[in-house]
Amino acid sequence: MVSSTHPSLYMAPSLDAAVDALAERGKDGTPFAGGTWIMRAPVRHERSTPAYVGLGRIAELGHVEFRDDHVLLGAGVTHARLAEALRDLPDLQALAQAAGHSANPAVRRAATVGGNLCTPGFPAADLVPALLCLDAEVDIASRDGVERLTLERFLALRGSLGPGRLLTRVRVARSPARSAHARLPLRKAGDYPTAILSLSVERDGTGRVTQARVAVGSVEPLARRWPRLEAALIGAPLDDASAQRMATQLVDDFNGRDGVDAPGWYRVSVLPALARRAAAALC
Incomplete structure (x- = not known):
């Protein structure tokens, strides 16, 4: 049994291992990436989750992939990396600006795309409106496979998706906009x-x-x-x-x-x- 006084941290070596670990921990498990929101939980008088599943060793979550008609953003991509990767793309400037001006430089080097989208208690998240105006979609991994949702649908469901699910990447279509x-x-x-x-x-x-x-x-x-x-x-x-x-x-x-x-x-x-x-x- 995981102690609620001293949270545990499991560093997942792969995406499959992370999904398995979250499923096994159920409601007690929470993904941990940049940690910029989680680490301030005591300031907000919130209790820590009993068990964290670290995602920092999963290389694929940190990739930005440019395809012919879309860009794929790993959930572990930091705001700083995102701003740099998209800075010369006119159609995606809303997202580049959102990432490049959020919080402060120290936070931008740690905060991740996935963390920004998955925190229901944070209405001031900069990436969310930027991605909404770009009609982004998200991939949600579980033991049953990967499900793709519009970001709008994900935001409506994220509090009720249940344990064992992990946002792994964001898909943003390219356009003449x-x-x-x-x-x-x-x-x-x-x-x-x-x-x-x-x-x-x-x-x-x-x-x-x-x-x-x-x-x-x-x-x-x-x-x-x-x-x-x-x-x-x-x-x-x-x-x-x-x-x-x-x-x-x-x-x-x-x-x-x-x-x-x-x-x-x-x-x-x-x-x-x-x-x-x-x-x-x-x-």
Whole structure:
């Protein structure tokens, strides 16, 4: 029996071994990668999990693979590695910016893609809205095989998937779109963002938007797309002032969460400014 006073750590030598270990430990087992959220559990007055399964020795989880029409991101890829790998790709700039500006340099060197997506108590995760606006999918491994889910579906299910499942990689399709990421920390770059907005658009030869994807994070407990703003952007040239005006008219789509860092109304009120900044970056 695992002691709840002194958590155990098993360093899995392979992906199969990690999945087996998590299945065997059941509800007592938790994957451990960068540990940037787990290590601060005492600060949040949370109890430690009795057993951790370390993923740091599984090389495949740290790979970034470029294919003809998509990119595969291992769940163990750090924010710093992700920002560097994607920095020259216009369609994936939202994700590169989200990874490159999250938290602070020390955290970016340790925090992982999988940890950012799998932490249900962290509404201010930068990678989540960026990946939502890029229509990302995730692979979930278990003893029964690998299941691919849209990120949106995974976020809705992640608290109820049960033990023995491990997010192993993220699939992001390439496209002719361009994307940008805007965030608002209250005081300094290392703060958690009060609100986040990621934007991806495709335009025709005249500059009119033919496809738009917008995702918002940190405003509500769960990051999500902004369908009405997406629809409003389509058919017109992309313009930062117009994007701000449209967002202002549609902010009642959100019910902001209250927190020690900011009240809910404030999180909602800054979204039009973030829409303007994201659109300006693409103009």
